[in-house]
Amino acid sequence: MATKPFASSADTEAKQQTLEVLADGVYALTAEGDPNIGAIEGEDFLVAFEALATPVAAREWLTELRKHTDKPIRYLVLSHYHAVRVLGASAFDADIVLAHEKTYELVRERGKEDWESEFGRMPRLAKDADSVPGLTWPTQTFADRTTIDLGGDRGELVLQYLGRGHTEGDIVAWLPQQKILFAGDLVEAQAALYTGDAFHHDWAGPTLDRVKALDAQMLVGGRGAVSRGRAEVEAAIEQTRNFLNVMIEQVGAVHERGGTLKEAFGATHAALVDDYGHWPIFEHCLPFDVSRLWDELSGVERPVIWTAERDRQVWDQLQS
Template identity: 30%
Template sequence: MILGPQATPTPPGPGSGTLDEVCPGVHAWVQPDGSWWVNNAGAVAGGDSVLVVDTCATEARTRRFLDAVHTSTGGLPVRFAVNTHQHGDHAYGNSLLPASTVLFGHPNMREGLRMDPVIEGCPPLWDPVPDWGGVTRRLPHVTVESALTLHLGDRRIDLLHPGTPAHTTGDLVAWLPEERVLFSGDLVFAGLTPLVFMGSVTGALSAFDWLASFAAEALVPGHGPVLRGPAIDEVLEQHRRYYRFLIHTAEDGRSRGWSALEAARQADLGEFAGWADAERIVLNLHRLYADHEGRELDIPAAFGDAIAWLGRPMHTWV
């Protein structure tokens, strides 16, 4: 078994995020090191208002993000926000948005956040156990099944669903066709182990052709650095190889009568060994096993096996 890299000596704390201008008025909030619970978000200014793309896991991180947006946009009001999916690192900070902000999300994203118990207290699966601070559950006001277009002055933003379960069953991307900037959410992890245990490995694999079809000039992933030019296709192709590796590992494991944990323990991560959060192989294999057997995913069992594979609780800088 090959583990991912060890934690860096200097923790990337809540103050380490940066608001990078992708193009005029379009910003990516990038938080290192992008591992568990440490996400990217974004802000798009147009006309007299701002659209925020995702929030953050904790009160401290979300407040820092929103303060940076306020400064960089000259205090324009955040009139709109979108959640790219239901996971708390992209949605727990929703309650810190202005009360007047109209929040968009896929129907499955809304239901997933509505039922999420982790916002009320994180189980000790991570070390340290995350403290979300003063956040409360806030659900989207408007749901988007497949597509919706927003206009901020002359700026157009398309909110689009990939048409298949992928990272989750309720993913949305935010696409700026004039600027050719794509906010992919967690359909893309740049330089980290992807996670699809609440979606579909095969669906995520098929979604990469859809993502490539945008021919984006800049892509803001859900985790990791902003991608530009040829780096976009390179990272998409890395994802394709990883998901094919997962499918092969699951097929081989089932043929040998191995559990998802046993299959993960026998697998050689190869080129993916250097990616952070390598234990996600176990969660992803649980997804493939459940789909093959036509059953619901046993989430507690999947996390238990991930910790068993790793030999300790999963690490987070949140």
């Protein structure tokens, strides 16, 4: 069988972007399975959530946002460290770049390698890659929870760490007054999961339990459509959990019987493809997902750093 096109290298078609007003002063931009991004108005400032892959891509989003509000951006909140989420940060000219303390450490430890890896995997998202001035460094971090007073009668925005999941440092942005949750890549709504830097058991268990316990009535995941109403929110959370649990079951069974990584990939692909195979980036993600879970089951506590060279090695081994 011929090797499939590497990761998302063959995905060259532009996606239709949709800006949605979720509540007064609460915005989300979705794009048919591309990374989602959002913004929340304070009384006299803006909080931006996520930064996209490059300043050029981010400025296109900001142009749309400016049709609704001209308030200055005081905070740029980053849910985690992955390049396609953070390297557009310079376009926001934010006073404060906020993230979890682990995210800062991960940028220092593997930010450069992740930049090269993700732009190689998803070249379409790296729009005008030369416009990125360098790594994005949080200027303010926290460990468990911090709040932003939005002023007036707008309530507060709660930034919270709910446990290890998609990475070591994922945070969510929660509007308790509006019951709207920006979940980052801890939840995907009808988009495949990338788990190459994940902690699968924590994510599938206590971390998603804590996400669910917030009782959001509207959820913006890392990719996919906005989930509206409790039924859709719970469905998105449980679809995410099921993807993880099927992986754990399939990879775990092959690992326990002394099989190979290639066999684990084949079993996992077969178990997931009918339900998830038509979702965005499924074929792209799965080799890296299975490789990380295999390492985890082998006692590798923290994810091995992905490099452009390692990406190709894993892809060639499993997707051929």
